[in-house]
Each structure stands twice: as structure tokens, then as C-alpha cells.
Amino acid sequence: MKVASWNVNSLNVRLPHLNTWLAAAMPDIVALQETKLEDGKFPVEAIAALGYQCAFSGQKTYNGVALLARQPLRDVVTDIPGLTDPQRRILAATVGDPAAPSQQLRIINLYVVNGQSVGSEKFAYKLDWLAKVRDFLAAELQRYPQMIVLGDFNIAPDDRDVHDPAAWHEQILCSSAERAALAQLHALGLHDSFRLFEQEPGLYSWWDYRMGAHRRNLGLRIDLILVSDALRARCRSATIDREPRRWERASDHTPVLVELA
């Protein structure tokens, strides 16, 4: 089973890219972020034509998350305790046989708050948001041992994930406070699948549109797929598909994937 995450930076603009990529990569489940679409405008029919059912939680202009799956998505959650948040950034759903709860896979799609700059109001909000999400994930893990938490985390886990660690030192996406918040998710038994297989630096999932950053590989790895202890043993590969970032009118993020046994 292939599970993927992709920040599409407007599904309206990127629907043709998604179409092409789904046909080529053939994932079973895809988490999308920054759909920037109100629910009434979600392209349910176009996605169905590609062979996927969908769940979505969106809003105009900003944010917006969606899950696409070849199987039915059940027990959808879009809001969590403690966050009365109009920003659509969270989408949880379950796949698998309802009669066999222990074999169900819980999928939690996150578009983590950007945070703007260290010390800003938005930064404080990011840390608070992450703390609430951690509590939610802890509760979810009690119910669903097989869990995958994926999305745009807006945190580069360590300096291997940053093209210029000196320039980014204690900057937004790389600060110790953000990395500590990510470490708290790891402490729940949620592992960065990419680092189960790959230790090299210089492998990124996002490149700025400006300054020819992609051509020069000036990027960050901020799109992550975390797997629970129970899922870790089923994890066969974790990769970044850089191809869609090369396409005309690309998203600034490229898809990341895991393959589960």
C-alpha cells in the first residue's frame, strides 16, 4: 500500500498535476494540503473519475486539507479538542475493515501552521496548535495503534533537512522550539519514515519559487510522514518524488511517499 502527502498550493491550479501524478505513482491514499477551496467547490467528480473517494475540509483562499483513497474513508474528524479554529488544517479518517478494528489504518493529515517568524504572534499560535495536536494524537493512538500522521509540518526536523543550516539557524521552520514540538510527537511513538531508510542530507520536499531555488537545490524537507510503532514494522520504503516539482507551473512542494507491507 502506497500512502502519499502533497502540498499542492491550490488544488484549482494543480488538478492537472494531481491527475498526471496519480496515474503515474498510483498511490492508494493521498493527503493534500493547501487546497484553498471551499467544500462546495471541491472537485469530487474529477477525483472520482481518477478512481478515488475523498474527504475534505477547506476554506476560501487559505489552508484546506483533503484525503483521497481507493477505499472508503470513515470516521472523519476535522476539529479537535481545544482548537476552535476556523483554519482548515486537520483531517483524520480511517480505512480498513470496520469488523477488524485492530487492522484499521488511521490517517491524520496535517497542514501545520507556518508561524511567520520566531517570536511572532503566529509563532506562539503555531506552538499552541502543535501542543493541541499532540494531545489529540496521543488520544487517537489509544484507539488506533496503526496510525500514519502526514502532511506539511512546516518544520525541518534537523540540519540535514536544510540547505543552509547557518542561514536558517533558529529561524522559522528550524527553531529549537519547533523542533522540540516535533520531538514531542516522536515521543508518542511516531517516527519520521524517511529517516528509517535515508540518512543523507540535501534531500528536500520544498523549494522557494524565487531565486531559482529548485534548480540550485536550495530547499527544506518539511513534508513528513510519521508512522506509529505498530506501522513502523510494515514500512518498506519512504521516498520523495521530485519529478512534479520540475513540471510547468509546479507547486513549490513535491510529493512524499511511504510504501507499507
Added chain:
DNA sequence: ATGACGGAAGTTTTCCGA
């Protein structure tokens, strides 16, 4: 020098992203 590039709203410019 805080620029650039791209998307969205909506109108000639602003906000936001990472």
C-alpha cells in the same frame, strides 16, 4: 537592501506563504 515568485481576492494593490 527583507527584494524575488506564485496564488488569491479583486482591482491596479494587498496579504500570505516557507
